[in-house]
Amino acid sequence: MSRKIQEHKLFEIYQEARGKRIFTKSILPGITHFDERILRDKSDEYREFDPKRSKLAAMIMKGCTNMGIRKDNVILYLGSSHGYTPSFVSDIVGEDGLIFGIDPAPRVMRDFVFLAEKRKNLVPILADANHPEQYQDKICQADIVYQDVAQRNQADIFIRNCQLYLKKGGYGLLAVKARSIDIKKKPKQIFIEIRTQLDKIFTVIDYKTLDPFEKDHCLIIIKK
Ligand SMILES: C[S@@+](CC[C@H](N)C(=O)[O-])C[C@H]1O[C@@H](n2cnc3c(N)ncnc32)[C@H](O)[C@@H]1O
Structure with missing residues (x-):
């Protein structure tokens, strides 16, 4: 090297x-x-x-010491969008890993399908993570659940997907966008509330705000 x-x-x-x-x-x-x-x-x-384009990259730049993702892992990726971060996760898990990319927006899923034609470890699924039961016949149990969806009920979507699809001992990574939850509340207050909610069900192993790369965002890592 x-x-x-x-x-x-x-x-x-x-x-x-x-x-x-x-x-x-x-x-x-x-x-x-x-x-x-x-x-x-x-x-x-x-x-x-690029940490300005990816919350996972921002989390790494902020000093995360264990993101949980390993070679050959199976990943359930909620909010795969055009596939920027999934393409890097695709390198990380390697050719024998697998990433199920869930997104309900046809326009971005089209790009993700083109990406998956080249990167064979990506599996595009046009679906809404609010209804995890709708893709149960298309995916398997995952080592990692990664979520980056700007929805008001982000924490609830994450918890239900982890309960259904995350293996025991697996890691969940939740990117939280405070402004999508409540624009009146202080972001830090929202982050603490979600972290406390997750800690009642799983074990929170890391939490970092993502500034200066992403304003009013944090990333929480849990272990099931
Ligand atoms: C900020 S983008 C994700 C960017 C991507 N994680 C990356 O780093 O390359 C958020 C994505 O979440 C998707 N999204 C919104 N609501 C969703 C839901 N209920 N289920 C799954 N994806 C959703 C949007 O369509 C959008 O593509």
Whole structure:
């Protein structure tokens, strides 16, 4: 590995400039999807993971020490959108991992389907995470539930999906957008309330606000 790119303390994450920029090792060298910057080292290619575009990348930049995601994991990804973050999770879990991407918006799902044609570990599912029972015949139990949906009942959607699909011992990552829940309440108050709610059912293992990358957002990691 060149001096330029080095292993990060988190599994399957790489860094440049002492962690100022983070990368994943591409499972599809030669192809970029989002105009991301590429670093090459012999035959390997590393894709820059931008914390201004991804709450997961922001969480890593904020010093998360265990995001739970490992090679070969099965991920239930709620709010997969065009697939920016899922494409990096696709590198992290590798070719033998699997990511079920759930999103009810046909316009973004169209892009995700094109991405999944190239990245074979992505499985697009046009569905609403508010109704997890509707995709039970399409998915299996997951090692990770990752959620990034700007809905008023974000915590409730996350809890129901974790109860149905997260394996015991698996990790759940919830990106919380305070403004979608209550614009009058202080974001910090909302974060504390959701964290307390989750801690009654699961074990909260990490919590970080995502500023300066994302204003009024936090990411909470639980273990089931
Ligand atoms: C902020 S974007 C997600 C960005 C994505 N996580 C990334 O980092 O690349 C939020 C997505 O949540 C989706 N969404 C909203 N309500 C949803 C629901 N009830 N179930 C699943 N997805 C939903 C939206 O269609 C949108 O694509």
